[in-house]
Amino acid sequence: MNRIQDMGFLILFSFFSLLYRKPDYEFVLAFLLCLCFCSIGYVTENSRRHLIAGLILISSSLLLPRLCLFFPAxxxxxxxxxxxxxxxxxxxxCCYHIISADKNRILLFxxxxxxxxxxxxxQRRTEISEKLEQKLMKLRDDSTEKNLLLSEKNRMLVEKQNSEIYAATLKERNRIAREIHDNVGHLLSRSILLTGAAKAVNKESALNSVLENLxxxxxxxxxxxxxxxxxLHDDSIxxxxxxxxxTSEFQFCPVxxxxxxxxxxxKEIKYCFISIIKESLSNISRHSSxxxxxxxxxxxxxxYQLCIKDNGKTSGSSDKMEGHVSSDSHSRGIGLSNMKDRVESLKGTLQITTGNGFRLFITIPKEQE
Incomplete structure (x- = not known):
């Protein structure tokens, strides 16, 4: 946009020569040729085309001397x-045309x-301005990219921190459960045994109710x-x-x-998914290729959604069965039946597809608060 303004100013200033010359067809033609050249120079960025078109236009001034008025543009x-x-x-x-002029040579020059x-x-001002603008855009793009990378790293750090906090919380729950079981549980067991022994040797009827309540x-x-x-133990899973x-311990095929x-x-969904994954991996190793x-x-x-699939060959129908169990062995059928019972106990759905490999698709709705 700045280059259009610059060329427009230069062409406009060339019209000041009309103060001492009357416009004629030669001036109008020179103006149109200059305007076309400036338009081409702005639209195209090929310097070779600019050179050829500019030399042709300058050479045309031999036929149109008024064209020298637009040489600055x-x-x-x-x-x-x-x-x-x-x-x-x-x-x-241009100097040749000025010398050939009949009057106002010095003013025209x-x-x-x-x-x-x-x-x-x-041109120098616009070039410097464009370079500064390009540097500013590059700096802005680099800054935006760095901000995005920083935001992504912060998100990953927060996610990692949350994961570590969650893992530490589960470990602490396990530790508390063990401490309660090993210490408080043993003390209570000992107290129950001592109370039972006291009840066995007690001969005073007044203490019977006290020992019973204790x-x-x-x-x-x-x-x-x-x-x-x-x-605590269930929640710490x-x-x-x-x-x-x-999956890392499964050696039959890559998972x-x-x-x-x-x-x-x-916790109910945790144990349901863990049991189904164990049974599915066992079925893959025993009944699938x-x-x-x-x-x-x-x-x-x-x-919540769980999907387990493999590319092995299975026998049976290839149609989708919802809530129906089809298998190639009695043990596998029992395993799939147990899966179905677990899912249905949580108000979920189980879909089995055996058309291209074997696929389990399980959805369990969340409890509405």
Whole structure:
């Protein structure tokens, strides 16, 4: 846009020569030729085309002397391409036209010289401005790219930190469960035994109710401790680490795992998915000739999804069966039936496809709060 303004100013300044000359067809034709050349110079970036068109236009001034009035605009294109030799040739030809003029030679020479210097200054200013603008755009792009990379690294760090915090939380739950089981549980067991011994040797009827209440309270405390320990242990299961361990230990064929689930997965779903993955890997090794297997665990806003498939050959129908179990052996049928029961107990659906390999597709809805 700046180059259009510069060339427009130079062409406009050339019209000041009309103050001492009347416009004629030669002036109008020279203006149109200069305008066409400037348009070509702006649209195309081929310096060779600029050189050829500019030399043709300058040579045309031998037939149209008025064309020398628009030489500064033509020189602007040459300055833009750093073609200084054609500028010198045009300057010589311009001087020839000025000498050939019948009057106002000095004024015409000074005016064209001033416009030529102005053309050079405008071109240099625009060139520097464009370079600064390119540097600014490059700096802005680099800054944006670095910000994106930094944001991605921060996201990965936060995700890694959350994963480590989650793993540490599960380990701490396991440690607390062990401490309660090993220390408090043993103390309560000892207290229950001592209470039972005291009841056995007690001969005073006044202490019977006291010992009975004490024994009842200790047993209730033991039951509560066991429930808490089991809950802590169940909640401390890390689904991702467990599934990674199962797939890494599976030696029958390579298993590709795609895990995309959050941290807060209900323990019932954890144990359901772990059991189904164990049974599926066992079925693949015993009943399939698969060379590849794929396991996908994904969490959606309203449901949990598990997909297990392989490329092995299976017998049976190739149609999709929802809630129906078809297998090539009694043991495999029992395993699939157990999977179906587990999924249905969580109000989920089980789909089995045996057309191209074997595929299990399980969805379990989330509980609505």
């Amino acid at each position: 033509i020189f602007y294109i040459f300055f833009m391409d750093h073609l200084y030799i054609p500028v010198s040739a045009g300057g010589i030809l 000074l005016w064209i010289l001033l416009l030529t210097v102005l053309s050079f200054c405008l 024994d009842l309270s200790l047993n209730q405390a033991m039951t509560s401790i066991r429930t808490s320990v089991h809950d 890390n689904l991702k680490e467990t599934v990674i361990g199962l 590709t795992l795609n895990y995309d689930m959050g941290y807060e997965v209900p 698969a060379t590849e297997a794929y396991i996908t665990l994904r969490e959606h806003p309203s449901l």
